[in-house]
Amino acid sequence: MKIVVCIKQVPDTNEVKLDQKTGTLIREGVPSIINPDDKAGLEAALWLKDQYDAEVTVITMGPPQAETALREALAMGADHAVLLTDRRFGGADTWATSKTLASAIKKLEFDLIITGRQAIDGDTAQVGPQIAEHLGIPHISYAEELDLEADFVVVKRQFEDRCHILKARQPCLITALSELCEPRYMTPGGIFTAWKTKITVLNRDDLDVEDSNIGLKGSPTRVKKSFTKAVKGAGVIVNLDPSESAVWLTERLKEKFII
Amino acid sequence: MDHNEWKDLFVFMEQTDRQIADVSFELLGKGKELAKELDCHVTAVLPGFKLEPLCRQLAEYGADRVIAIDDQDLNVYMTEPYTHVLSEVIRKYKPEIVLYGATAIGRDLAPRVSARVHTGLTADCTSLEIEPDSGLLLMTRPAFGGNIMATIVCADHRPQMATVRPGVMTKLRYENHPCVVEPFTVSDIKGHINLEIVDIVKKTGKKINIQDANILISGGRGMKDEEGFKLLNQLADQLGATVSASRAAVEAGLADKEQQVGQTGKTVRPNLYIACGISGAIQHLAGMEDAEVIVAINSDPSAPIFEAADYGLVGDVKKIVPALTDYLMKL
Numbered sequence: 001m002k003i004v005v006c007i008k009q010v011p012d013t014n015e016v017k018l019d020q021k022t023g024t025l026i027r028e029g030v031p032s033i034i035n036p037d038d039k040a041g042l043e044a045a046l047w048l049k050d051q052y053d054a055e056v057t058v059i060t061m062g063p064p065q066a067e068t069a070l071r072e073a074l075a076m077g078a079d080h081a082v083l084l085t086d087r088r089f090g091g092a093d094t095w096a097t098s099k100t101l102a103s104a105i106k107k108l109e110f111d112l113i114i115t116g117r118q119a120i121d122g123d124t125a126q127v128g129p130q131i132a133e134h135l136g137i138p139h140i141s142y143a144e145e146l147d148l149e150a151d152f153v154v155v156k157r158q159f160e161d162r163c164h165i166l167k168a169r170q171p172c173l174i175t176a177l178s179e180l181c182e183p184r185y186m187t188p189g190g191i192f193t194a195w196k197t198k199i200t201v202l203n204r205d206d207l208d209v210e211d212s213n214i215g216l217k218g219s220p221t222r223v224k225k226s227f228t229k230a231v232k233g234a235g236v237i238v239n240l241d242p243s244e245s246a247v248w249l250t251e252r253l254k255e256k257f258i259i
Numbered sequence: 260m261d262h263n264e265w266k267d268l269f270v271f272m273e274q275t276d277r278q279i280a281d282v283s284f285e286l287l288g289k290g291k292e293l294a295k296e297l298d299c300h301v302t303a304v305l306p307g308f309k310l311e312p313l314c315r316q317l318a319e320y321g322a323d324r325v326i327a328i329d330d331q332d333l334n335v336y337m338t339e340p341y342t343h344v345l346s347e348v349i350r351k352y353k354p355e356i357v358l359y360g361a362t363a364i365g366r367d368l369a370p371r372v373s374a375r376v377h378t379g380l381t382a383d384c385t386s387l388e389i390e391p392d393s394g395l396l397l398m399t400r401p402a403f404g405g406n407i408m409a410t411i412v413c414a415d416h417r418p419q420m421a422t423v424r425p426g427v428m429t430k431l432r433y434e435n436h437p438c439v440v441e442p443f444t445v446s447d448i449k450g451h452i453n454l455e456i457v458d459i460v461k462k463t464g465k466k467i468n469i470q471d472a473n474i475l476i477s478g479g480r481g482m483k484d485e486e487g488f489k490l491l492n493q494l495a496d497q498l499g500a501t502v503s504a505s506r507a508a509v510e511a512g513l514a515d516k517e518q519q520v521g522q523t524g525k526t527v528r529p530n531l532y533i534a535c536g537i538s539g540a541i542q543h544l545a546g547m548e549d550a551e552v553i554v555a556i557n558s559d560p561s562a563p564i565f566e567a568a569d570y571g572l573v574g575d576v577k578k579i580v581p582a583l584t585d586y587l588m589k590l
Binding site: 011093094095121122123124126129132134138139140142156159160161164165166168169219221224225226236237238241242245247248252253256258259 | 275335338342362363364366367370371374378379380403407409411412416453460461474517531551554556568570574575582585587590
């Protein structure tokens with residue numbers, strides 16, 4: 001069985017801070033990580049590898065330094081790694097990103113594709129389902145449990161107030177919630193192998209895709225502007241003992257007719 | 260692409276067990292506002308089974324027309340049959356805009372439809388406007404965990420599509436609103452079923468919807484333990500409030516995922532939000548900063564929550580909360 005796992009290298013948004021003066025993001029010194037949902041998806045693939053002897057290929061699209069994320073995935077136990085990198089892929093929205101990834105995945109053999117549900121920098125949850133559509137295969141998103149049954153994948157799919165247990169024939173695509181699996185750590189042996197493993201690097205010319213479907217030009221959506229939210233006017237802060245606090249707050253809320 | 264062919268605003272009506280999702284009603288309300296500026300109509304697209312009673316409901320929330328796709332194979336949501344139906348509706352009617360709720364269904368369906376009909380999709384919008392000169396839909400959404408807001412446009416493809424966070428837009432109610440119900444038949448829905456539903460497991464327990472609450476008492480890591488949350492429940496009882504929580508509290512097992520406020524939880528807009536022992540990470544603020552009045556109780560005077568608060572109390576939250584409960588009880 002062959003599994004392809006799509007991962008994305010993202011800035012650790014928990015570490016991103018705002019410059020109080022300019023209101024812009026401070027990105028310097030912010031570490032890059034494998035997107036958490038993707039890492040859970042990778043762990044699920046490695047678990048299937050342990051259970052059923054699968055072959056796991058990780059793929060990422062990004063700048064050359066995204067290789068670090070692939071090395072980490074190899075050190076966790078992935079067998080092969082593919083880096084899709086080209087300036088001509090730049091500025092892609094989810095449509096063009098998914099088209100590019102799908103074009104690269106077409107060149108690989110797969111029975112199952114796993115992506116994270118969403119990345120913490122964009123939070124869109126769109127690329128997984130869109131890859132599946134471009135490849136013409138079924139997808140199941142929001143997977144919180146995953147197993148195999150002969151040629152089928154059985155997934156516990158989360159909704160707000162319920163779960164569906166779904167069974168799909170391979171090949172198909174699954175998007176993983178971070179609850180799906182707790183990712184393993186890299187092993188010293190794994191790190192050693194990871195640095196010896198050759199990463200396949202693909203660029204635009206390696207893909208069978210139209211120019212009008214990739215990069216900024218292939219993106220139906222554009223960012224018109226971005227801005228930081230206006231901070232609201234400073235409120236009143238007091239430091240009183242508990243009973244005084246209770247009286248003070250109650251009076252303020254009564255003034256405002258809130259209670 | 261000739262954009263003049265594409266008109267009207269469509270809203271995907273999400274229903275589970277024949278209950279329409281609140282966010283769908285909210286989007287009809289927002290759709291009405293946008294349609295006024297575009298001088299067009301609002302159409303509710305309702306796939307499902309035995310839909311008649313639901314169709315009537317939609318007029319009350321402002322739908323000018325309902326396109327009802329009534330088929331037994333649409334009884335329970337499945338990605339591919341629903342994608343097929345929505346894509347066929349888009350091909351036939353050529354709407355200028357299609358809106359979906361940013362729910363576990365909307366965020367599954369909309370990307371698949373966008374790939375199939377080759378158009379853009381903006382996820383998790385918190386604001387929608389029409390640009391005066393161009394008539395384009397301006398779709399604004401948070402990115403980087405709420406650190407940055409981005410306004411997205413889809414200029415050259417149609418329809419312009421967005422998923423919208425539940426709880427952000429306001430429902431409108433109408434009396435005797437004229438609304439046409441138009442049944443629409445899509446061929447071979449059964450042929451599009453490409454997976455099997457083995458079982459449906461409903462989550463049990465009391466369903467709390469923090470988005471419906473007028474007053475939320477919200478607990479964070481600073482509440483420390485179950486005892487701490489008990490204090491919040493007592494205050495909530497006194498105020499007729501609902502208890503919500505930060506991600507840290509949910510991860511610590513003190514509250515349910517359903518109660519979580521913030522970027523990865525729910526967006527809430529109560530009249531009063533009392534943040535207890537919540538430091539106020541940007542991801543949390545993104546989910547509650549539109550509350551009418553925000554009160555913060557925290558022992559750390561430098562906690563970011565105080566910057567969002569109208570009233571801040573610096574001190575031991577586990578002493579201030581019971582003091583407040585006692586005081587209110589005596590009133």
